[in-house]
Amino acid sequence: MSEERSAFDWETRFAAEDTPWERPGLHPAMLAWVEAGELEPGARVIIPGCGRSPELGFLAARGLEVTGADLSATALAFQRQAVETAGHGAALLEGDVLAHRPDTPYDRVYEQTFLCAIPPRLRVDYERALCDWLRPGGHLLALFMQKDVAGGPPYGCALPAMRELFPAQRWIWPDDDSFIAWPHPSLTGKPELAGILVRR
Ligand SMILES: C[S@@+](CC[C@H](N)C(=O)[O-])C[C@H]1O[C@@H](n2cnc3c(N)ncnc32)[C@H](O)[C@@H]1O
Secondary structure, eight states: OOTGGGSSOHHHHHHTTOOTTOOSSOOHHHHHHHHTTSSOTTOEEEEETOTTOTHHHHHHHTTOEEEEEESOHHHHHHHHHHHHHHTOOOEEEESOGGGOOOSSOEEEEEEESSTTTSOGGGHHHHHHHHHHHEEEEEEEEEEEEOOOSSSOSSOOOOHHHHHHHSOTTTEEOOOGGGOEEEEOTTTTTOEEEEEEEEEO
16 A cells, blocks of 8 residues: 555544544435436445445345445444345455456446545546446446535545546536535535446
């Protein structure tokens, strides 16, 4: 793990239970995507930087083929116990997910407070990884954190910057006004914009 990829000490934050980014329950945007048929049983989905978020166990229970990846051993131990206790299966990858390249591409990427967590200089690596992870026609279920103040994490993911990061040559974009804003309950209500980008 390079110094720059681990500059923020996520493991210590999990071990200290100092995790203000965690939602109290399932993300309402994910439930809306389930309702819309975006996350159907049998689909291969990866959740990069899954932390301890309950969406991983929920999607495994729903019958999706789920991969969760995180730097934090503490977070992954939590996820392992959660899925085993529930009697479901999920692949859990510990380490730098930006270096991950699957043998079989994914149908979906569920992006929840990962892009806003990594240093912005790594965003281009992430976009490249996403292109490699998703099959053509695969969907990036994106939750772009909105924050005007500089610095982070979380680092702001304004739509104009996202359109530069995810260029139209590689991604089919929805209209900007089709994004739905979901305020984060603990990060001072910062909205996350939910929208789906399709891998060309
Ligand atoms: C803000 S937290 C979000 C966790 C989870 N998605 C949630 O919504 O509760 C960011 C997560 O990304 C993980 N992370 C940061 N950089 C990473 C990297 N390069 N590879 C894998 N995981 C990483 C952290 O350990 C942390 O769990």
